[in-house]
Amino acid sequence: MEQGEQDKIFPKFNFSAGEVLLINKPYKWTSFDVVGKLRNSLKPLKIKVGHAGTLDPLATGLLIICTGKLTKQIDTFQAEEKEYTGTIVLGATTPSYDLETEVIPGPDVSHLAEETLKAHCQNFIGQISQFPPAHSAIKVDGERLYLKARRGEEVALKARQVNITEFELTRIELPEVDFRVVCSKGTYIRSLANDFGETLGVGAYLKKLRRTRSGNFKVDNAFEIMELVNHIRTIKTEENFS
Known part of the structure; x- marks a missing residue:
C-alpha cells in the first residue's frame, strides 16, 4: 500500500446496512468494471452493489456506488443534476x-x-x-x-x-x-x-x-478505486467489517 493510502482517514463502513461510495472512475474503466471490483472485494459478504449513472469508458470522474439497502436509492441519485x-x-x-x-x-x-x-x-x-x-x-x-x-x-x-x-x-x-x-x-x-x-x-x-x-456529491470527495479496494481488503479480517 502506498504512503498516500496509509495516511488517508477512512470512515467506519457498514456495507450491509448501506453505503454511498464516491469513486473517481479511471480512464478506460467501464462503470461495471468499478462495480465488479468493489463487489469482489466485499466477498464473502452477500450484498448488493450498484452504480447510479453510467460513465462512458473514455470518461473519468464521479461514479456513485451504492451498497446494501441503499441500492434502493439508486434511481433517486441517478435523477440528480x-x-x-x-x-x-x-x-x-x-x-x-x-x-x-x-x-x-x-x-x-x-x-x-x-x-x-x-x-x-x-x-x-x-x-x-x-x-x-x-x-x-x-x-x-x-x-x-x-x-x-x-x-x-x-x-x-x-x-x-x-x-x-x-x-x-x-x-x-x-x-x-x-x-x-x-x-x-x-x-x-x-x-x-x-x-x-x-x-x-x-x-x-x-x-x-x-x-x-x-447532485450534492463532488468528485473532490471521491476515493480512487484501488485505494478503497485495498482498504476493504485490510479490514476484512477485523471484527468491524460489516
Whole structure:
C-alpha cells in the first residue's frame, strides 16, 4: 500500500446496512468494471452493489456506488443534476462522437472567433431535443446500441428532451475548446459536442470528459478505486467489517 493510502482517514463502513461510495472512475474503466471490483472485494459478504449513472469508458470522474439497502436509492441519485468538464475538438468528427472510433478530418476552423463560439453556447441552454450517439449503451430490441453500431447496423434513433442549465467555454485554443456544462439526467455530452460542431458548420467530437458533480456529491470527495479496494481488503479480517 502506498504512503498516500496509509495516511488517508477512512470512515467506519457498514456495507450491509448501506453505503454511498464516491469513486473517481479511471480512464478506460467501464462503470461495471468499478462495480465488479468493489463487489469482489466485499466477498464473502452477500450484498448488493450498484452504480447510479453510467460513465462512458473514455470518461473519468464521479461514479456513485451504492451498497446494501441503499441500492434502493439508486434511481433517486441517478435523477440528480450533473456537472461535467471536458474538451471538444472542432473541425473533425467521429462515428461515436468521441475517441472510441476513427477521427474524420473536416473543414478549417481558424475563422471561428472567440465571441462567436461563446455566444453559440447559448443555443444549447434550456430544454433541448437531443439524439443519443449510435455508439451508446441504450438498448434497442434488447441489445445495446453500440453492439449494433459495431456491426454496421443502422438504427432509427429517437430524440429525447434534456435540460442544460449552464454551458460555457473555459479555454479556446483552436481547434480545441474546454467546457463546463450543468445538465439533467440523460444528457449525452458526446451528442452535445457533436451538435455544437454541426451547427457551427465544422463538425466536432468529444476528446475528454470528466464528471465533477452529481447532485450534492463532488468528485473532490471521491476515493480512487484501488485505494478503497485495498482498504476493504485490510479490514476484512477485523471484527468491524460489516
